[in-house]
Amino acid sequence: MSDNKCPKCGAEFNEAACLFDCGSDIVCNEFLESLQCLRNQNAAKDEMIKKLQMVYCAGCGEGIVNRNDSDYADKMVEHITSCDKHPIIQLRNQNASLKMQLEIKEDACQGFIDGWGLARDKNAELRATLDAIYRDVEAAKEGE
Ligand SMILES: [Zn+2]
Numbered sequence: 001m002s003d004n005k006c007p008k009c010g011a012e013f014n015e016a017a018c019l020f021d022c023g024s025d026i027v028c029n030e031f032l033e034s035l036q037c038l039r040n041q042n043a044a045k046d047e048m049i050k051k052l053q054m055v056y057c058a059g060c061g062e063g064i065v066n067r068n069d070s071d072y073a074d075k076m077v078e079h080i081t082s083c084d085k086h087p088i089i090q091l092r093n094q095n096a097s098l099k100m101q102l103e104i105k106e107d108a109c110q111g112f113i114d115g116w117g118l119a120r121d122k123n124a125e126l127r128a129t130l131d132a133i134y135r136d137v138e139a140a141k142e143g144e
């Protein structure tokens with residue numbers, strides 16, 4: 001056996017003991033799987049399953065929570081609402097920024113409306129003044 005690791009669990013080969021660290025042995029080209037080797041394989045599979053059941057953040061890529069955990073939803077919400085890389089937070093920030101821009105635009109618009117109201121009042125005032133002058137001129141003409 002040229003490979004110095006257990007082909008089943010990856011344990012190192014122990015030269016002194018002349019068997020793998022997991023206890024597995026190779027006798028006459030036959031692989032004898034030890035109980036510890038099976039346990040190692042099981043642990044590796046458990047680890048793999050755990051990884052597959054993990055939910056990863058779409059923003060930072062961090063493993064947030066195991067799907068089977070009872071507080072799965074809470075942990076998800078907790079991470080998503082605090083992770084500044086998560087798309088939801090970015091959308092929320094964008095939304096806040098757009099809201100602020102809208103408020104500024106609305107203020108400007110109100111300013112325009114107010115200005116327009118002032119201009120209209122001024123216009124009515126000038127028209128009244130002109131009408132008065134016109135009437136005076138007409139009266140003066142009639143008096144001639
Ligand atoms: Zn092994």
Ligand SMILES: [Zn+2]
Nearest residue numbers: 057059060083
């Ligand atoms: Zn995240």
